[in-house]
Amino acid sequence: MFEARLTQGSLLKKVMEAIRELLNEASFDCSENGIQLQAMDNSHVSLVSLNMGSEGFDKFRCDRNLTMGMNLASLSKILKCASNSDAITLKAQDDPDTVTFTFESENNERVSDYSMKLINLDQEHLGIPDTEYSCVVKMPSADFARICKDLSQFGDCITISCTKEGIKFSVAGDIGTGNVKLAQTANVDKESEAVTVEMQEPVSLTFACRYLNHFTKATPLSEQVQLSLSADVPLVVEYKIGEFGHIRYYLAPKIDE
Amino acid sequence: PKKQLTLSAFFDQR
Numbered sequence A: 001m002f003e004a005r006l007t008q009g010s011l012l013k014k015v016m017e018a019i020r021e022l023l024n025e026a027s028f029d030c031s032e033n034g035i036q037l038q039a040m041d042n043s044h045v046s047l048v049s050l051n052m053g054s055e056g057f058d059k060f061r062c063d064r065n066l067t068m069g070m071n072l073a074s075l076s077k078i079l080k081c082a083s084n085s086d087a088i089t090l091k092a093q094d095d096p097d098t099v100t101f102t103f104e105s106e107n108n109e110r111v112s113d114y115s116m117k118l119i120n121l122d123q124e125h126l127g128i129p130d131t132e133y134s135c136v137v138k139m140p141s142a143d144f145a146r147i148c149k150d151l152s153q154f155g156d157c158i159t160i161s162c163t164k165e166g167i168k169f170s171v172a173g174d175i176g177t178g179n180v181k182l183a184q185t186a187n188v189d190k191e192s193e194a195v196t197v198e199m200q201e202p203v204s205l206t207f208a209c210r211y212l213n214h215f216t217k218a219t220p221l222s223e224q225v226q227l228s229l230s231a232d233v234p235l236v237v238e239y240k241i242g243e244f245g246h247i248r249y250y251l252a253p254k255i256d257e
Numbered sequence B: 001p002k003k004q005l006t007l008s009a010f011f012d013q014r
Helices: A010-021 A073-078 A143-150 A209-221
Strands: A002-006 A025-031 A034-040 A046-053 A059-062 A065-071 A087-092 A098-104 A113-119 A135-142 A155-163 A168-171 A176-183 A196-199 A203-208 A225-227 A235-241 A247-249 A255-256 B002-004
Touching: A010 A046, A010 A073, A010 A209, A010 A235, A010 A247, A046 A209, A046 A235, A065 A073, A073 A113, A087 A155, A135 A143, A135 A168, A143 A155, A143 A168, A143 A176, A143 A209, A143 A225, A155 A209, A155 A225, A203 A209, A203 A255, A209 A247
Parallel strands: none
Antiparallel strands: A002 A059, A002 A087, A025 A034, A025 A065, A034 A046, A046 A247, A087 A098, A098 A113, A135 A196, A135 A225, A155 A168, A155 A203, A168 A176, A225 A235, A235 A247, A255 B002
């Protein structure tokens, strides 16, 4: 028996929005530790790694580890039927072929349930090595989203350069070039508005705009985003999910031919 | 022109 209840059901809706454009389908792995998902996009250029710890659910029971393969377009249809203020409960039997979603309104006067057929997915799992990154930058997530959107108008890829002074995003295209520099903030009133840079070595790497813009669909999950960069390895873009989870996107760099 | 790498160049299959 698997049962997970999240009072703040809007978090699950936001998680869905954060992955549904990148992935067609994905397996949700459930264990007593919580819910995990790892999936690559079709082109194997980016990977989504989602972790929601069991401690973040107000009810969590998982008697046996199980994997639930879901079509994300179908899942999205179901979660769109939940209001932002609803509590969401997921339920499945051991070795399930369906999963049930129950949405309860705040006053419990409206309860709806939807069941969805699960699918068998033969998904490749990748071992992601522990990496000490040369630069780790934390910045407001809305700012990152705006920069990616603005610079995407001018070219297909964005070069991210990081030094101890700050982080620079650059684009070059047919009509010209664009650069956005963010300095490390000295002191800000709100932690959510800070830009912080932890740098061992300066780094400059280039990434496809298309994927960066997909990642920014996670912006409503967290006011801050963390970018981890090292020379010649994939970028990691991380958004926290409340106090109990995260969504990490890995993106392979573009290199000179 | 730049070449897009894939993740298989970095991560091992489990």
